[in-house]
Amino acid sequence: MNTQQIQKNIVNGVDVSKLTQTIDDLTQKPDLAQFHFCARNSWINGGQNRTTVNAFYGAGKTHVRSKPFVFTKDEPPVLLGTDQGANPVEYALTALAGCVTTTLVYYASAMNVKINKVETVLEGDIDMRGLLNIDENVKAGYKSIQVQFKIDSDASQETLQKLIEIARKHSPVANTITNATPINLSLA
């Protein structure tokens, strides 16, 4: 394969040959599509805690990073913390922002749609009476989440709208949030 061919297969920084190969592999061998993710968290004090992310299992083997990713969470003073990190509901928006963006960019690449820029603003409202159990009828989580995309691309508005709909449907984090995913808490 010459340089020209290699360049042709990279769209939006995504290796489309590898993406196509991955889709073929997972279609042939669904076992390779099974991924297992993990995070370990330690409480520090008050509203502060720290999560470490490293190994995960996928495509038939365990993958370990060269160094772990470490995240400090805290609450702002108005929520009784010391603001040493973003708070968990802001981390949730961060996760969603990344996932819809990557899903959109990967599909655009597979469709050979060149993207120059993707910027998103995510917003959500929470009524803290749910967290504090002041009113049983108040939902503790986000009422809804708004994601506004600003995309610089030569593609038509129709294509971009289609890509956004794909992101909503196929982004793992968006899907986790919109589909009532069960969480099982247990005591070791």
Added chain:
Amino acid sequence: MNTQQIQKNIVNGVDVSKLTQTIDDLTQKPDLAQFHFCARNSWINGGQNRTTVNAFYGAGKTHVRSKPFVFTKDEPPVLLGTDQGANPVEYALTALAGCVTTTLVYYASAMNVKINKVETVLEGDIDMRGLLNIDENVKAGYKSIQVQFKIDSDASQETLQKLIEIARKHSPVANTITNATPINLSLA
């Protein structure tokens, strides 16, 4: 107020007097309980993107941190990225880990239950055939999420079990994930 009284009101690093006052305030004035969170994301290249979190609105005013929190997300090579950051589904576990921990610690403090240590391991499985649209019947997100708590405290197992149940029900991130929260995507 003397030192002894101040110490008495801090449980697990949480100012219980302030927590009680907050609950009273939000009960009297539900408007103060309305919080609005925001995150801004920019795509970098391929599976890499960066989120900035700073201002939020709550308790009747806008709060701006002294500096923004910035998070880089990426995908590992097996998912066509360059591993410059944890991936979005790992950020989702990070958000959930922080939220159930803080909810548990705040309620323990309000109940005057002294906690020495809280460690959690979060795990979840994703079938990547959902993301890649290989099989329409495969869920794109986490099938379910397991959160295992290891808590060092003098409290009874019954109390700790009750605290875990409270965390499941009242943690904003856990509630967002388990309750089919709507996400609205739009094109600017």
